[in-house]
Amino acid sequence: MTVMHEPMHAMARSSAASYARRRRLFRGLRAVFVYVTLTLMSFIFLLPLAWMMLTAIKTPQEAMQFPPTIIPQTLRLDNFIKAWNYPGMQFTRWTLNTLWISLTVVTGVVLTSSLCAYGFARIRFPGRRFWFAATLASVMLPPQVTLIPLYILFYRIGWLNTFNPLIIPAWFGGGALNIFLLRQFFMGIPAELEDAAYMDGASRLQIWYRIFLPLSMPALLTVGIFTFQATWNDFYAPLIYLTGRENYTLALGINLFNSQFGSEIQYMMAIAFLMTIPMIIVFFVAQRYFVQGITLTGINR
Amino acid sequence: MRHSRLYWHETIQGYAFIMPVVLGLILFVFGPMIASLYISFTEYSILQAPVWVGLRNYVDMFTRAPLRVMHSLWVTVIYAACSVPLILVTALGAALLLNQKLRGMRYFRTALYIPTVVPLVATVFVWGWLLNPSLGLVNATLKLLGLPPGTWLSEPNTALPTLILLSVWGIGGSMVVFLAGLQGIPESLYEAAKIDGANEWRTFWYITLPQLSPTIFFLLITGIISAFQYFAPAFILTRGGPLFATYFYNLNLYEKAFRWQFMGLASAMAWLLFIIIIALTYILFRSSDAWVHYEVKR
Numbered sequence: 001m002t003v004m005h006e007p008m009h010a011m012a013r014s015s016a017a018s019y020a021r022r023r024r025l026f027r028g029l030r031a032v033f034v035y036v037t038l039t040l041m042s043f044i045f046l047l048p049l050a051w052m053m054l055t056a057i058k059t060p061q062e063a064m065q066f067p068p069t070i071i072p073q074t075l076r077l078d079n080f081i082k083a084w085n086y087p088g089m090q091f092t093r094w095t096l097n098t099l100w101i102s103l104t105v106v107t108g109v110v111l112t113s114s115l116c117a118y119g120f121a122r123i124r125f126p127g128r129r130f131w132f133a134a135t136l137a138s139v140m141l142p143p144q145v146t147l148i149p150l151y152i153l154f155y156r157i158g159w160l161n162t163f164n165p166l167i168i169p170a171w172f173g174g175g176a177l178n179i180f181l182l183r184q185f186f187m188g189i190p191a192e193l194e195d196a197a198y199m200d201g202a203s204r205l206q207i208w209y210r211i212f213l214p215l216s217m218p219a220l221l222t223v224g225i226f227t228f229q230a231t232w233n234d235f236y237a238p239l240i241y242l243t244g245r246e247n248y249t250l251a252l253g254i255n256l257f258n259s260q261f262g263s264e265i266q267y268m269m270a271i272a273f274l275m276t277i278p279m280i281i282v283f284f285v286a287q288r289y290f291v292q293g294i295t296l297t298g299i300n301r
Numbered sequence: 302m303r304h305s306r307l308y309w310h311e312t313i314q315g316y317a318f319i320m321p322v323v324l325g326l327i328l329f330v331f332g333p334m335i336a337s338l339y340i341s342f343t344e345y346s347i348l349q350a351p352v353w354v355g356l357r358n359y360v361d362m363f364t365r366a367p368l369r370v371m372h373s374l375w376v377t378v379i380y381a382a383c384s385v386p387l388i389l390v391t392a393l394g395a396a397l398l399l400n401q402k403l404r405g406m407r408y409f410r411t412a413l414y415i416p417t418v419v420p421l422v423a424t425v426f427v428w429g430w431l432l433n434p435s436l437g438l439v440n441a442t443l444k445l446l447g448l449p450p451g452t453w454l455s456e457p458n459t460a461l462p463t464l465i466l467l468s469v470w471g472i473g474g475s476m477v478v479f480l481a482g483l484q485g486i487p488e489s490l491y492e493a494a495k496i497d498g499a500n501e502w503r504t505f506w507y508i509t510l511p512q513l514s515p516t517i518f519f520l521l522i523t524g525i526i527s528a529f530q531y532f533a534p535a536f537i538l539t540r541g542g543p544l545f546a547t548y549f550y551n552l553n554l555y556e557k558a559f560r561w562q563f564m565g566l567a568s569a570m571a572w573l574l575f576i577i578i579i580a581l582t583y584i585l586f587r588s589s590d591a592w593v594h595y596e597v598k599r
């Protein structure tokens with residue numbers, strides 16, 4: 001019997017070893033597959049941005065060349081300056097317009113959505129469920145339904161071609177999803193903190209301002225960043241409400257440039273790139289709030 | 302029943318806090334909705350007083366072909382039916398790859414998310430340039446590979462499929478939601494499956510997918526709502542053409558309202574859109590019992 005044992009063990013050992021080897025091989029192949037696919041996908045996904053940058057620094061002749069050169073033969077870095085100061089265009093003014101609209105919208109959204117979220121999260125009153133449900137249901141409403149009456153209203157009170165139609169509505173609750181996100185966040189804040197402050201005679205407004213806002217910085221930043229991004233990039237609302245060129249936002253300005261000088265493709269791409277840069281910077285500075293924000297709004301249903 | 306002073310105190314405070322959204326809903330949602338419903342039964346060009354026409358706008362939408370309401374609805378339905386599943390499948394695939402415990406996944410996640418950060422108008426112009434039939438990089442590459450050039454946005458039969466394909470570049474948000482969903486699946490389920498000897502495919506089919514079904518459900522609904530809102534790329538790149546091949550519903554609505562001043566018809570179109578979105582959401586919610594898996598809350 002002892003004679004038999006040795007080979008049995010050896011067999012078991014060698015088959016275990018080959019199993020482990022096969023598993024290692026499988027895992028290695030799988031890692032290769034994952035890396036190759038992701039590299040390919042990343043390349044395809046970054047291609048538009050890369051092509052925008054590469055075209056933006058080409059000479060007009062080279063930009064229109066076919067087949068195109070990948071790396072520019074002669075660098076034209078002053079394309080950015082020339083495009084920005086293109087005769088008849090007002091990109092500096094449009095940037096300031098966009099910045100002003102975005103910042104006032106962000107302020108309104110963060111302030112009023114956090115107020116409403118506090119009310120929904122922490123105060124019990126009749127009608128709370130109704131108003132919260134109405135708020136959430138408004139997500140389903142296409143903006144086109146209210147568009148025409150609002151357009152007529154803004155026309156009657158002389159708000160067309162002003163920033164008011166873009167800014168003022170943001171000061172009324174700041175959007176259902178933002179209220180929802182902040183309410184979720186506020187509900188996670190321990191009640192004891194609030195009770196203690198209440199005992200000390202603090203008012204609800206003070207509690208909101210002194211306790212809830214400081215503790216919710218990540219959520220507030222998330223709301224603010226998403227709102228900034230959405231307002232900066234918005235095309236639809238400015239298209240409808242802003243008619244005079246001096247009041248254009250960047251999105252409208254670049255569209256105007258395209259309709260008049262779209263064939264100067266290197267300038268088009270330079271402008272598109274300049275409009276993109278702030279968003280890229282915001283993204284890299286605040287990357288974790290992007291991920292967190294998407295996760296918070298996306299998961300809790 | 303008499304209420305205590307605390308009750309009234311709380312009620313006043315509660316309404317004070319939610320006042321912005323209550324006013325917002327009344328001023329910018331409910332009020333305009335009623336007005337819009339009324340306008341949809343009139344003929345109205347802003348400059349002249351509205352004239353009551355009963356159901357005519359609604360009848361016209363379905364029967365008068367030159368208005369292209371049904372055509373643009375069809376374009377939008379095709380877009381939604383193709384792009385929403387395409388985005389979901391691509392986003393899930395990307396999330397599954399990114400969820401592997403390997404080095405460097407952060408960088409890939411950033412790379413795949415970046416297109417979502419780029420302003421849509423900027424992206425749209427680059428796409429127009431990349432897909433330019435005679436000068437674009439895409440056709441140059443195809444030529445280099447010995448493939449025939451594509452007509453992309455320049456031909457009626459390829460324009461809409463091209464826009465559907467381009468929607469893949471917007472998977473960033475869905476992908477991150479899927480990633481969070483994947484990371485929320487309890488490890489113990491996978492361990493149990495491993496002990497039972499389930500292979501990877503079965504693990505995906507019987508554990509990952511059911512566990513992700515609430516996420517899929519959420520993304521499906523939000524995806525459909527936003528697909529029906531499609532506007533800017535068609536407005537900027539194709540103006541609805543060629544030959545109305547990309548004449549999306551919202552583009553049609555915009556032109557009816559602001560180019561032709563058919564405010565009544567445009568309002569009726571908006572209400573049809575709203576009804577379609579509600580109906581689809583309702584159907585999805587009703588069907589969700591059958592396929593969406595919810596954990597029993599303890």
